Amino acid sequence: MADEVRQVAAIDVVSVIKCRGRVERLAVAAGEEIGARSLDRLTVTHEGIVGDRHAGFTRPADVRVPWFPRGEPIHNERHLSIVSLEDLAVIAGRLGVEKVEPEWLGANLAVSGIPDFSFIPRGTRLFFPSGAVLAVTDQNAPCRFAGAEVERNLPPGHEGLALKFSPAAKRLRGVVAYVDRPGELAMGDAIEVRVPEQWVWRG
Amino acid sequence: MADEVRQVAAIDVVSVIKCRGRVERLAVAAGEEIGARSLDRLTVTHEGIVGDRHAGFTRPADVRVPWFPRGEPIHNERHLSIVSLEDLAVIAGRLGVEKVEPEWLGANLAVSGIPDFSFIPRGTRLFFPSGAVLAVTDQNAPCRFAGAEVERNLPPGHEGLALKFSPAAKRLRGVVAYVDRPGELAMGDAIEVRVPEQWVWRG
Numbered sequence: 005m006a007d008e009v010r011q012v013a014a015i016d017v018v019s020v021i022k023c024r025g026r027v028e029r030l031a032v033a034a035g036e037e038i039g040a041r042s043l044d045r046l047t048v049t050h051e052g053i054v055g056d057r058h059a060g061f062t063r064p065a066d067v068r069v070p071w072f073p074r075g076e077p078i079h080n081e082r083h084l085s086i087v088s089l090e091d092l093a094v095i096a097g098r099l100g101v102e103k104v105e106p107e108w109l110g111a112n113l114a115v116s117g118i119p120d121f122s123f124i125p126r127g128t129r130l131f132f133p134s135g136a137v138l139a140v141t142d143q144n145a146p147c148r149f150a151g152a153e154v155e156r157n158l159p160p161g162h163e164g165l166a167l168k169f170s171p172a173a174k175r176l177r178g179v180v181a182y183v184d185r186p187g188e189l190a191m192g193d194a195i196e197v198r199v200p201e202q203w204v205w206r207g
Numbered sequence: 208m209a210d211e212v213r214q215v216a217a218i219d220v221v222s223v224i225k226c227r228g229r230v231e232r233l234a235v236a237a238g239e240e241i242g243a244r245s246l247d248r249l250t251v252t253h254e255g256i257v258g259d260r261h262a263g264f265t266r267p268a269d270v271r272v273p274w275f276p277r278g279e280p281i282h283n284e285r286h287l288s289i290v291s292l293e294d295l296a297v298i299a300g301r302l303g304v305e306k307v308e309p310e311w312l313g314a315n316l317a318v319s320g321i322p323d324f325s326f327i328p329r330g331t332r333l334f335f336p337s338g339a340v341l342a343v344t345d346q347n348a349p350c351r352f353a354g355a356e357v358e359r360n361l362p363p364g365h366e367g368l369a370l371k372f373s374p375a376a377k378r379l380r381g382v383v384a385y386v387d388r389p390g391e392l393a394m395g396d397a398i399e400v401r402v403p404e405q406w407v408w409r410g
Contacts, residue, residue, distance in 0.1 A: 015326050017378075021410050050265055050282060061264045062253055071334070071401075072388060079253060079342065079387045123218050123408045126329040127345060131274070139282065142330060142403075175220075184282045185275060198274075200345075204405045205326045207224045 018202040025121075025130075027193040028089050029106045029114035032056045038110045038153045045190040046112065048136055048183045052083030053112060059083065068145065080182065081141040084112040086130075087178035088121035098172040099165060101158055108157045109150045111178060113138075113189065118197060122176050129184060131196040136187025144180050146173035221405040228324075228333075230396040231292050232309045232317035235259045241313040241352045242360075248393040249315065251339055251386045255286030256315060262286065271348065283385065284344040287315040289333075290381035291324035301375040302368060304361055311360045312353045314381060316341075316392065321400060325379050332387060334399040339390025347383050349376035 031040035033056050052059030063080040065072035072078055087106050092114070096104045106114035118124065128140040151169025155162055234243035236259050255262030266283040268275035275281055290309050295317070299307045309317035321327065331343040354372025358365055 015323065018407055018409070021408075023410055050280070071332075072340075076388065077253070078340075079385055081342070119410060120218065120408060123406060125406075125408050126403075129274075137275075137281075139284070182282055185279065199408060199410070200329075202407045203326060203328075204221055204407060205224070205323060205328050205402060206221070207226055207322060207402070 015203045015205070020201055021199040023118060023197045023199075025088075025115040025118040025195040025197055027113065027132075027189060027191055027195060028116045029111070030189055030191060031107045031110075031112055033058065033110050033112065038108075038149045039157075040107045040110045040112060042107055045188055047186075047188055048083070048138075049186045050183055052080070052183055056083075056112065058085075082180040083182045084138060085110060085144055085178060085180055086113040086115060086121075086138070086140075087111040087144075088118060089114055089116045090119075091122050091176040091178065095169075095173045095176050099154075099168060101154075101162065101165070104154055105157065108153045109177070110153075115195060118195075122178050124179055124197070125199060125202055127200040129198045129200075130181070131198070132187060132189050132193050134187035134190070134193075135185060136183070136189055137185040138181040139184040140179045140181045142180050143175065144177045146170040146177045150177075218406045218408065223404055224402040226321060226400045226402075228291075228318040228321040228398040228400055230316065230335075230392060230394055230398060231319050232314070233392055233394060234310045234313075234315055236261065236313050236315065241356045243310045243313045243315060245310055248391055250389075250391055251286070251341075252389045253386060255283070255386055259286075259315065261288075261315075285383040286385045287341060288313060288347055288381060288383055289316045289318060289324075289341070289343075290314040290347075291321060292317055292319045293322075294325050294379040294381065298372075298376045298379050302357075302371060304357075304365060304368070307357055308360065311356045312380070313356075318398060321398075325381050327382055327400070328402060328405055330403040332401045332403075333384070334401070335390060335392050335396050337390035337393070337396075338388060339386070339392055340388040341384040342387040343382045343384045345383050346378065347380045349373040349380045353380075 033040040062077040151166035265280040354369035
């Protein structure tokens with residue numbers, strides 16, 4: 005098999021794309037509840053956000069990675085959860101509510117100005133003025149705990165909304181990322197976005 | 208901007224793809240030279256291959272990430288380098304040599320049976336019988352040091368091949384990966400491959 009010179013597949017590669025965004029909200033998830041607490045700045049190290057419960061080089065395997073025994077320590081590629089205000093506005097529109105706040109979803113960072121943010125691909129780097137860099141690892145999936153938190157934060161009259169959240173938020177729930185280079189993130193920061201080469205592998 | 212309900216982009220998402228491969232070669236890079244030493248099994252921890260110079264939660268920034276100050280500690284998403292025998296056979300054919308061995312390139316793992324292996328996307332998980340899991344982070348780029356090592360390992364009569372290596376090996380140089388779950392990799396292991404959902408973001 006290795007003796008046979010095979011043709012290389014003609015896979016289309018999309019070039020690196022650069023764009024810009026802006027930091028609209030920062031929050032830390034200190035306790036066990038899903039909601040996060042807003043701050044004007046966050047310090048990130050190689051292990052994640054200082055004081056956030058998702059920090060660490062490893063994390064316990066959860067329902068998102070059903071192929072691992074629950075609780076087993078695995079590589080932590082989920083230091084931060086990031087959403088965009090534009091995507092949250094679409095979710096709010098679908099739910100018929102005035103707004104969905106990033107903190108309700110436990111998002112550590114909310115950005116604006118990056119189109120289709122929840123589809124920003126794996127390997128994308130977000131560069132901040134302090135020198136901090138985040139690397140995107142996956143699209144985030146909505147969960148029922150976030151839906152319950154949204155319902156809890158809305159005025160009365162939205163009973164049952166928790167169950168509608170997951171379908172409304174599918175592919176709009178932002179991305180998760182790890183800290184590539186430590187530094188500070190601050191409200192209003194301009195973010196330089198570098199989307200790496202992309203292609204689709206079909207096997 | 209956040210007040211306006213925007214349409215969600217119609218981005219095509221390719222479903223999860225599963226396939227299988229096989230471990231054909233294992234090697235550790237212990238010293239400073241690029242070449243690696245073959246072994247029958249490798250132990251991997253959350254920091255990478257035990258005894259390999261690329262192990263660690265962080266690594267010093269190098270020429271591959273020119274946006275960082277050289278030597279600065281950044282997240283280590285390059286615990287292992289992985290190639291396929293099929294891709295190496297194509298490189299050998301292009302160079303007009305009998306073979307290119309994985310160890311010459313410093314590859315820690317050579318696999319077979321996975322088509323277009325060097326294009327296997329970011330986020331792909333490789334599952335091994337021991338329970339070890341590797342996660343793919345990027346396509347690897349050929350470098351002139353690997354070309355020099357290939358030339359050094361070939362019989363006389365291939366002078367100047369080092370310079371031809373990079374163009375011949377472009378997009379055939381395999382991928383880099385981190386250890387998602389610790390365990391052992393062994394010669395002949397069957398590998399279960401899980402390619403995540405894929406799409407192309409166009410900004």
